[in-house]
Amino acid sequence: DTFRAAFPSTPWIFLYREPVQVMMSQLDIPKISRANCVRSKSSSSLVRASVLKQGYRMEDMDSEEFCAIHLATLCEAAVRNLEEADGLGLAVKYHPDLVHTFLDGVFPNHFHLLVDQAGRDRVLKVSGTYSKNRGRHAEGDFKSDSEEKEREASQEIRDASNQFLLPSFEALEQSSYNIKKVQ
Numbered sequence: 001d002t003f004r005a006a007f008p009s010t011p012w013i014f015l016y017r018e019p020v021q022v023m024m025s026q027l028d029i030p031k032i033s034r035a036n037c038v039r040s041k042s043s044s045s046l047v048r049a050s051v052l053k054q055g056y057r058m059e060d061m062d063s064e065e066f067c068a069i070h071l072a073t074l075c076e077a078a079v080r081n082l083e084e085a086d087g088l089g090l091a092v093k094y095h096p097d098l099v100h101t102f103l104d105g106v107f108p109n110h111f112h113l114l115v116d117q118a119g120r121d122r123v124l125k126v127s128g129t130y131s132k133n134r135g136r137h138a139e140g141d142f143k144s145d146s147e148e149k150e151r152e153a154s155q156e157i158r159d160a161s162n163q164f165l166l167p168s169f170e171a172l173e174q175s176s177y178n179i180k181k182v183q
Helices: 002-006 021-025 036-042 045-053 064-087 096-109 117-127 147-153 155-174
Strands: 012-016 091-093
Touching: 012 064, 012 155, 021 036, 021 064, 021 147, 021 155, 036 064, 045 064, 064 091, 064 155, 091 096, 091 155, 096 117, 096 155
Parallel strands: 012 091
Antiparallel strands: none
């Protein structure tokens, strides 16, 4: 809401990913209580309202459930903003060949940017670098981790994802402002 108020005519995207994969990324730290999606447990009024609306109490939620609810509130806000922005927003689902979705769809059709061959070459080069390797001397090549995340997810992550996060993910998939539906 704040972003759209500050930049009311600027096109934007919301990049989303399969629910279990997002949770695996968020919870892939040594101490789960320090995960971004769990840290706000005591400070997010939006998440607190969502927990209560679903008939739960904050103290009864485990970290996986809380993470899923936190992520669902972000996706729900995205869905609401996509509808209210009436075409300025675009939902784009993460997949291993995302760079071509941007080069062939998002840049020219949503942002109205023409990318010449030199620009395409730069985008392809940058997109081949693993983003979480920044700051290290050797830049690693990007390798998709989607299958690994799905395979290694605990039952607690799967259950929380299905119960709390999947509905907002499906709303993004069905949005009339999803890149699959506007191209």
